[in-house]
Amino acid sequence: MRKARKVLLLGLALALAGGAAFAQQVDFSKYVALGDSLTAAYASAGLAKFYQDHSYPAVLAQQFGVANFQQPIVSDPGIPPVLELKALTVVGGSVVPVLQPKSGQGQPLNATLATPYNNLGIPGAKTNDLLTKTGDITKLLTGNIDPNTLMYDLILRNKTNTALEQAIGLQGTFYSVWIGSNEVLGAALSGVALDGVTLTPAAAFQTQYTTLLGAIRQQRPSAKIVVATVPEVVAIPFVTTVKPYIFTPQGQKVYLLGEAGPLTDNDYVTLGGSALIQQGFGIPGTGKLLPEGSVDATGLHAGVILRAGEIAAIRARTAEVNGIIKAVAGGVGAAVVDANVIFNDILAHGYTVGGIRLTSAFLTGGILSYDGVHPQSLGNAIVANEFIKVINAGFGAHVPQVNLLPLLTGESAAVATTVMAANTVFSEQAAISVIKLFVPNALTDRLETGHRVVRRHLADHPAREPVEPTVP
Numbered sequence: 414m415r416k417a418r419k420v421l422l423l424g425l426a427l428a429l430a431g432g433a434a435f436a437q438q439v440d441f442s443k444y445v446a447l448g449d450s451l452t453a454a455y456a457s458a459g460l461a462k463f464y465q466d467h468s469y470p471a472v473l474a475q476q477f478g479v480a481n482f483q484q485p486i487v488s489d490p491g492i493p494p495v496l497e498l499k500a501l502t503v504v505g506g507s508v509v510p511v512l513q514p515k516s517g518q519g520q521p522l523n524a525t526l527a528t529p530y531n532n533l534g535i536p537g538a539k540t541n542d543l544l545t546k547t548g549d550i551t552k553l554l555t556g557n558i559d560p561n562t563l564m565y566d567l568i569l570r571n572k573t574n575t576a577l578e579q580a581i582g583l584q585g586t587f588y589s590v591w592i593g594s595n596e597v598l599g600a601a602l603s604g605v606a607l608d609g610v611t612l613t614p615a616a617a618f619q620t621q622y623t624t625l626l627g628a629i630r631q632q633r634p635s636a637k638i639v640v641a642t643v644p645e646v647v648a649i650p651f652v653t654t655v656k657p658y659i660f661t662p663q664g665q666k667v668y669l670l671g672e673a674g675p676l677t678d679n680d681y682v683t684l685g686g687s688a689l690i691q692q693g694f695g696i697p698g699t700g701k702l703l704p705e706g707s708v709d710a711t712g713l714h715a716g717v718i719l720r721a722g723e724i725a726a727i728r729a730r731t732a733e734v735n736g737i738i739k740a741v742a743g744g745v746g747a748a749v750v751d752a753n754v755i756f757n758d759i760l761a762h763g764y765t766v767g768g769i770r771l772t773s774a775f776l777t778g779g780i781l782s783y784d785g786v787h788p789q790s791l792g793n794a795i796v797a798n799e800f801i802k803v804i805n806a807g808f809g810a811h812v813p814q815v816n817l818l819p820l821l822t823g824e825s826a827a828v829a830t831t832v833m834a835a836n837t838v839f840s841e842q843a844a845i846s847v848i849k850l851f852v853p854n855a856l857t858d859r860l861e862t863g864h865r866v867v868r869r870h871l872a873d874h875p876a877r878e879p880v881e882p883t884v885p
Contacts, residue, residue, distance in 0.1 A: 439637055439810045441477035445531055445585035446470035447543060447576060448592050452534025456782035456789055458847050460536060461491025461519055467790035470532045472797035476812050484532040485568045486522045490515035493846050496783040512783050513840045521567055524550050529579035536564045537850045539595045540621040543576040561853050581632045588629055591641040593734050597727050599852040601646040604706030604716035606723035615733040623741050630745040637808055638747035642735040644756040647724050650775030651785035655682040669695035671718045672705045679721040684785050685844030685860055686717030692862055704859040715848050715855040748807030755799050766817045784847055791820040
């Protein structure tokens with residue numbers, strides 16, 4: 414009897430040991446990515462094959478050894494057409510980069526794929542959109558393009574299933590989820606920080622995010638899940654590049670004027686204000702004031718100024734969102750990539766590759782794309798490596814790191830320039846395109862002018878740092 418009991422206990426111990434070893438194995442064979450523009454590889458204000466080929470999920474799939482990872486590929490120049498460096502002009506003795514959308518229009522290349530895409534990142538999506546919205550690809554294929562549903566039509570396609578339902582329907586063995594940026598990004602882009610309008614209430618986000626991860630865990634109980642936090646959107650170059658002042662030819666520092674009064678060093682002007690400033694807006698003596706975001710009976714009007722109080726509100730909500738992400742992830746056994754900490758570190762110290770120091774600076778840093786919001790291909794590869802670190806540490810995997818050098822020196826690195834970024838003219842068309850995708854209900858009438866360009870020197874010295882060292 415004792416011998417039989419020993420045999421039974423030994424068998425149980427071996428079974429438990431085998432189960433523990435099995436639990437450390439990660440099945441990457443069916444990798445599915447959920448998220449927003451960061452997951453989709455939307456960059457330079459468009460969704461295009463040039464960037465999609467290097468999306469962080471596509472890079473991860475390659476490192477996982479996944480042979481068939483499907484994305485909603487769009488031919489270049491993208492939907493919408495991505496920004497390009499249109500010209501380098503000399504104004505007041507300074508080099509001024511002019512960014513405008515490329516001509517032409519991209520087309521979906523695999524719209525009739527029989528299965529859902531593995532990459533279900535949807536530019537502009539909030540967490541609740543992954544739970545509730547569907548899309549109809551026939552609208553695009555017949556030329557009936559609805560800008561309010563464009564990305565859902567392109568990516569979800571079948572008129573029936575949400576992103577979450579498609580992700581579960583693929584029967585994934587491994588999921589990445591990076592969602593939450595658009596709960597706060599609209600406030601930074603539009604210059605309006607208002608709870609329930611451009612900021613998702615924390616309680617609503619908690620319910621939605623819990624539902625999202627809970628459904629994946631319930632329906633795919635053996636799948637591994639990795640999630641990421643939200644970087645600080647008020648530290649992206651779209652917000653921090655243009656200074657709240659100019660210098661006169663005599664070197665005198667002059668603060669710009671907004672509709673609510675003079676700006677201070679604690680206020681930000683978005684890239685959307687660059688073209689307006691070039692036309693004399695905000696410059697004392699011209700009688701033209703930079704527009705401030707507002708909400709009235711006619712709707713939400715996007716502006717180009719973020720006051721200190723609005724910046725504080727956005728930061729506070731971002732901190733709440735990230736706290737919720739970490740707590741909910743812990744409840745379902747998901748690993749967490751703290752993207753906020755990672756980008757904070759890049760902002761403070763840069764990121765060195767092959768002896769070259771990259772930064773989050775606009776145009777010159779090498780990590781972010783021409784829209785001043787999203788990573789370019791090299792930035793996405795850096796993100797992929799950060800995911801790999803967490804996956805290996807959290808699940809006992811042995812995924813190899815991405816070799817960044819080809820992206821640093823190859824064709825995909827061409828987006829970086831060495832001109833003075835603070836002098837950039839970000840065209841009105843470009844600014845409106847970015848705002849309308851991420852704040853679809855915003856009215857952009859106050860950003861539209863037609864005035865003659867007033868040539869002014871927009872100096873970038875002395876450089877102003879964000880209020881505190883948080884993300885790109």
